[in-house]
Amino acid sequence: MCAFSLQFSIKPVQVCNSCNANVLGFDHHCPSFENCIGQKNHLMFMILIIGFLAVEATYTICSTYCEQ
Numbered sequence: 001m002c003a004f005s006l007q008f009s010i011k012p013v014q015v016c017n018s019c020n021a022n023v024l025g026f027d028h029h030c031p032s033f034e035n036c037i038g039q040k041n042h043l044m045f046m047i048l049i050i051g052f053l054a055v056e057a058t059y060t061i062c063s064t065y066c067e068q
C-alpha cells in the first residue's frame with residue numbers, strides 16, 4: 001500500500017490463513033482484533049492507525065515539553 005496516495009493493490013478475493021475465510025480485498029489478518037482487514041473495513045483500520053499515531057505524538061510532545 002502507498003502511504004501517500006492511499007492506493008493499494010487489492011486482489012478480488014483471498015483466503016485468510018488464520019481464520020480460513022474468503023475476504024474481499026484482503027489486506028492482512030490483524031491478531032490484535034482477531035479479524036481480517038479487507039475492503040469493507042480498510043478505511044476504519046487506517047483511521048485507527050492514524051489515531052494511534054496522533055495520540056502517541058501528542059503524548060511524546062507533552063511529556064517532553066509540558067513538564068513543570
Ligand SMILES: [Zn+2]
Pocket residue numbers: 016017018019020021028029030035036037
Ligand atoms: Zn483472518
